[in-house]
Amino acid sequence: MKGRDTLYARWLSGDLSSEELQQLKSSGELEQLEAIVKSMEQLQLPNYDKEAAFKKLKEKRQKKPVAKVVGMPIRWMIAAAASLILLAVAWFLMRPSPEARFMAQNGSNQTFDLVDGSEVILNDGSEIIYHPKDWENSRQVKLKGEAVFDVEKGSDFVVQTQNGTVRVLGTRFNVRAWGSNLYVECYHGKVEVRSKGQQTILTPNEAINVVNGKMQDEQLIQHKEPLWIAGSSRFYKESIQEVFAEIERQFDVKVRHTQKQRSFSGSFQHDDLEAALKNICKPLGIRYTILDDKKEILIE
């Protein structure tokens, strides 16, 4: 059965089982929802005059700036031009380059195109910052969290994280940088990973994990896409804190726990909170409770 977290949405699109519908009815929720929907039916936005808007658009499209020179003594003109150029150069050198910030909220991942057509898919709760204006000179993004990159051919592409940097030419790779951990998988091309004086070069199907500043041995991977794209997370000897942090991001919940020293190897799917908790807690022999509002989880 599908989750409670999409219940009302599925009611609207007529995708509820008769059981679910009955429950909605008897709890009184149905009456409230129907009132909202009925009220919404009365609302509309102001008319949009497409013809007029298109006419306006055509005018705007054809407007080109026309340079005009009014008679001015040539010396003045040279002086004015020179100072203008100086000003422009000074402005150009000193201007702060505006940064662009992309985020994926907890509970959903997001795809973004960078200016050169390189693609970034952000995993839940992750964030990147880059400078679109400087992109031609230096392709650099700052990453907090996890993302997969599909990089167009060109100059070096650099992903900075708090735990190290990843530098590539055109390729496809995934970077996970939560907490003190840095994990990189390479799918195409070559990727260079540096962290605290250590460095390695990954070729396709290789992955590297940096735990607390120490680079581990390279691992071989089978998949051609990070698993989270297909809706699951897999860990290998990962600290339990990081695993619960991933639960929080994927399901947009709060996990309260006192587990510290343990580590977890295994995976979970992103569409079923209960099953995910079972996968993690059962092998470790710990118990969990999901509170009624489904927003909080207590771990024994």
Added chain:
Amino acid sequence: MSVCEEKIYEQVFMTESEGLRNFLYYKCGDMKQAEDWVQESFVRMWNNCAKVPLAKAKGFLYTVANNLFLNEVKHRKVVMKFEQRGGHTDRDNESPQYLLEMEEFQQKLQTAIAALPEKQRMVFLMNRIDQLKYREIAEKLNISVKAVEKRMHKALAVLRKIYHKV
């Protein structure tokens, strides 16, 4: 077939501009701003028409429009204003008391919609006002259908609570 051809360009405008306007309005709550950004998005598509295949036109427009919104630094508090749909006949048969309550409820509803988190508001209004299916919304927002359903559910969960207070 290319958006550089006037006819096709116009066709894209006629089919996409209104949805794009509403999309921007739900984001910023400022109709004039939304309409300006629609113009700007289409100007940019014209200037880059050689690089935009027809199949990508829609995606291009929504990406540009979204960037225009993101680049606007100060985001004012969003206010949502809708119009009453004309010509509903049952209105004449209702008691003044009922109509008054109805109006009050709609006021509350509009305030509550404006206060929704942007992502929930987008999905809710694209579905309820623009009558888009979840799949169509998912395409436009570049997210999964499941994510659309989650946002829709959250929006309804917030809004249904105002019903008590009538």
